Amino acid sequence: MPISGTTDGRLRCVLPFKAAAVEVGPLRHTAARQLARWGMPAVTDEAEVIVTELATNVVKHVGDGAAATLVLEWKGDRLRLEVHDRSPALPSAKKAEHDDECGRGLHLVAGLATDWGVLLTAVGKAVWCEIPLGLGMDCRRIERAVQALERYQSAEDAPRRQGRSREASLDESAVELIADLLHWTAARGHDPDDFLDRAQMYYEGEADAA
Numbered sequence: 001m002p003i004s005g006t007t008d009g010r011l012r013c014v015l016p017f018k019a020a021a022v023e024v025g026p027l028r029h030t031a032a033r034q035l036a037r038w039g040m041p042a043v044t045d046e047a048e049v050i051v052t053e054l055a056t057n058v059v060k061h062v063g064d065g066a067a068a069t070l071v072l073e074w075k076g077d078r079l080r081l082e083v084h085d086r087s088p089a090l091p092s093a094k095k096a097e098h099d100d101e102c103g104r105g106l107h108l109v110a111g112l113a114t115d116w117g118v119l120l121t122a123v124g125k126a127v128w129c130e131i132p133l134g135l136g137m138d139c140r141r142i143e144r145a146v147q148a149l150e151r152y153q154s155a156e157d158a159p160r161r162q163g164r165s166r167e168a169s170l171d172e173s174a175v176e177l178i179a180d181l182l183h184w185t186a187a188r189g190h191d192p193d194d195f196l197d198r199a200q201m202y203y204e205g206e207a208d209a210a
C-alpha cells in the first residue's frame with residue numbers, strides 16, 4: 001500500500017513491492033498514478049521507464065521474490081526516485097560489460113536522469129536518480145495545492161474514505177477544501193460568490209498568459 005505525505009516541503013510516496021517480473025508493471029502504473037495525483041504528467045514517461053529498469057534490475061540481480069521499496073520524492077524542481085533492496089552489491093554502469101543487461105539498464109537511467117547514484121543503507125543499498133521538472137509558476141501552484149490537500153486529508157476522518165480510490169479521495173478532498181474556504185470567507189463577512197469569481201478570473205488570466 002502506498003505511504004505518502006509531506007515533510008519539510010517535500011512530497012514523498014513510499015511503495016513497497018516484491019521483486020518479481022509480474023510486479024513490475026503494476027508498480028510502474030502505481031507510480032504513474034501517484035505522479036498524476038501530484039500534477040506532473042510531463043515526466044511520467046521518463047519516470048515509468050526508470051521504475052521499470054530499476055525494479056527489473058532488483059529481480060535479476062537481487063533475486064526473484066526479494067523485498068524492495070520504490071520511493072518517489074518531489075522537492076523544488078526535481079523528482080527523485082529511489083529503489084531500495086537488501087543486497088549490498090553495488091551496480092555500476094561504467095564497469096558493466098557491453099552485453100550486461102544491468103549495465104544497459106543503468107546507462108538508460110543515466111541518460112534520462114539529471115543525476116544518479118548508489119548508496120549503501122543499513123540493510124542493503126538504494127539506487128537513486130533525479131529528473132528535472134522545469135517548474136514554472138503553474139507547477140509551483142500545483143505543488144502548493146498538493147501540499148495543502150495532503151495536510152487537509154491528514155486532518156480528516158480517514159475511515160470515512162476507506163474503499164475509495166486515491167484519486168477519488170483526492171478529488172473529494174479538493175471539493176471539501178474549497179467548501180471550507182467558502183465557509184471561512186462567509187464567517188468573515190465576505191460574499192463567497194465574489195471570492196469564487198475572483199479566483200476564476202485569476203485562474204483564467206494566468207491560463208491565458210501561459
